[in-house]
Amino acid sequence: MPSTNELKIGAPQYRLLERLTNAVGVSGNEGAVRKIVLEEIEGYADEVKIDALGSVLATKKGTQRNRLKVMLAAHMDEVGFMITYDDSKGIFRFKVVGGIDERQLAGKPVWVGKDKIPGVIGAKPIHLTTASERKNTIPLKSLRIDVGEKNASKVKVGDWATFATEYQRLGPSIRAKALDDRLGVTNLIELLRNTPPNIDLLAAFTVQEEVGLRGARVAAFAFDPDLAIALDCTPAYDLPSWDGEENTRYNTRLDHGPALYVADRAALSDPRLLRHFVEMAEAQGIPHQIRQPGGGGTDAGSIHKQRAGIPSLSISVPGRYLHTAASIVRINDWKHTLNLLHTALSGLKPEIFKNDR
Ligand SMILES: [Zn+2]
Numbered sequence: 606m607p608s609t610n611e612l613k614i615g616a617p618q619y620r621l622l623e624r625l626t627n628a629v630g631v632s633g634n635e636g637a638v639r640k641i642v643l644e645e646i647e648g649y650a651d652e653v654k655i656d657a658l659g660s661v662l663a664t665k666k667g668t669q670r671n672r673l674k675v676m677l678a679a680h681m682d683e684v685g686f687m688i689t690y691d692d693s694k695g696i697f698r699f700k701v702v703g704g705i706d707e708r709q710l711a712g713k714p715v716w717v718g719k720d721k722i723p724g725v726i727g728a729k730p731i732h733l734t735t736a737s738e739r740k741n742t743i744p745l746k747s748l749r750i751d752v753g754e755k756n757a758s759k760v761k762v763g764d765w766a767t768f769a770t771e772y773q774r775l776g777p778s779i780r781a782k783a784l785d786d787r788l789g790v791t792n793l794i795e796l797l798r799n800t801p802p803n804i805d806l807l808a809a810f811t812v813q814e815e816v817g818l819r820g821a822r823v824a825a826f827a828f829d830p831d832l833a834i835a836l837d838c839t840p841a842y843d844l845p846s847w848d849g850e851e852n853t854r855y856n857t858r859l860d861h862g863p864a865l866y867v868a869d870r871a872a873l874s875d876p877r878l879l880r881h882f883v884e885m886a887e888a889q890g891i892p893h894q895i896r897q898p899g900g901g902g903t904d905a906g907s908i909h910k911q912r913a914g915i916p917s918l919s920i921s922v923p924g925r926y927l928h929t930a931a932s933i934v935r936i937n938d939w940k941h942t943l944n945l946l947h948t949a950l951s952g953l954k955p956e957i958f959k960n961d962r
Contacts, residue, residue: 612799612947614940621645622791623772626781629716631685631702631765632816635659637719638681642790642810649798650808656827660820661810668802671955676807676830676915677796677946678821678904679789680814680837683782684928685767688717688750688760695757696727697750699766703815704928708742713930714769717752717760723769724752724760768930778859778933785927786814788934789836792943801951814904818871821904825911831955832878832916835903836946838934839864839896839921856899857923859935862892863942866919869898871906875916877960882918885949892941896921916958920946 630638642661646653650663661681666672684703691697697717701707711728727749731739752760770782781787793808800806807828812820825833843858845851857864865882866874886893896919909917922942924934 612795612943614936614943618791618795619774621794622779622781622787625787625790626772626783629685629719629721629765629767630681630683630783631687631767632682632813633702634765635681635812638787638790639810642681642794645794646797646808656823658820658823659812660824662824662827663797663808663810665797665800665806665808667800667804667806672803672805673832673953673955674807674828674830675804675950675953676809676825676828676833676908677793678809678811678824678833678835678908679793680786680811680820680904681790682812682815683767683785683787684815685765686715686750688762688764688766691762692749693757695752695754695760697752697760699748699750701745702765706928707745709929710745710748711743715750715766716769717750717766718764720759721769722752722756722759724750724766727751770931775933777937778935780931780933782931784922784924784932784934785838786836788838788922788939792836792946795943796946796950799947801947804950804953811904818902818904818907822907822911825908825915829912830915832875833905833908834878834946835905835908835917835919837903837919837921838924838927838932839901840927841923841925843923843925856897857894857921859923859925859933860937861894861923862886862938863945864894864896864921864923866896866903866905866921867898869896869901869903869906869919871902872909872917872919874905874918876962877957878916878918880960881953881957882920882945882949885952886945889948891945891948893945894923
């Protein structure tokens, strides 16, 4: 049975995701993303604030009686780099911001600073390397970002940088950088534009998630919600074969719908919320999957410990190759995630917290 009030994903939503993923917003430097968020939510919220750390806090009140205060959090920041030292002639040393595997860096194009100065994380070409050098990873301290001499004066120590990957639609998939978590930001904007009348929506577009869930912590204090849901992306380790055998070690899989969390390293989901979302998905025939417990964490990891405790849940779109130069998600997983959120929020009542855990 399809949902009666299904939210659509069409040209405007693709354009919004393209704008958001192409923007540079490394943790602590989310201004370019914040600007897009503020433009896109204008006129849809009753109140919009920017808090002291830079998160956007937007409130949209419902119209029915007995409304729960529901905080939805999506992080604006992405993993990336910070310029730390000027070696002269357009060559710069840098540090990693957030979780990036150093082995993947050599040879990658980057954008530096808010003007997206193009550069490359330089690597010695194969002609010049020895066989033994090629067996080892180049350590971060030996890597440099090269922007060329002409643009050298446009880059300063303290500038942020990120992978230079343009959004691209590939049939049923989207390839982009920072789908983690600009896809969550896109969904949160859509939910603010289509808020069910039975809840007060407290939308937190958070900063500094990738360096320790920091913005969400103070946003949850400010909002003081009845419950919270983190909208994020989670790695899918689902390639079809592993050592020549069928891969049965996946944690989440593309094309299997939104990933609902029971546990990750930072939080245990509220079982009443989790059950509500599973029941709503089953009632509406929306594909969904349980994310396998293990590493990682979302904004829910800091939100649930705020004040006297806040019942929390995380829901993620599965994506391959997160925190690398290019990640891949399926449009169908995006669509089912947005619709499960909208459907389950529409069915949320205060009585849910009287249920057994
Ligand atoms: Zn994330």
